[in-house]
Amino acid sequence: MVSNDIIPLVMTALANFLQIYLLLLIVRILLSWFPNIDWMRQPFSALRQLTDPYLDIFRSFIPPLGGIDFSPILGFVLLNVLISLLGGSSLV
Secondary structure (H helix, E strand, C coil), rough: CCCHHHHHHHHHHHHHHHHHHHHHHHHHHHHHCCCCCCCCCCCCHHHHHHHHHHHHHHHCCCCCEEECCCCHHHHHHHHHHHHHHHHCCCCC
């Protein structure tokens, strides 16, 4: 049987993980503004491998319009909703 103290701890840990992931998404999006970054070199390759699968989900719904990728907006909204539901405070 799971103790009642473990559930809030797990929810807080998950909310903290999502906040860290949200920060990684922000860094990824800001770095995408610099066209001369080599995404095949570290640490950019690791950042891309961590964030692109999540963003690709939203890119399948909203393709880039006029060269601007709006998928991160949906990604931020969903992460903030999940963080709020878990009881954490959202960063964005």
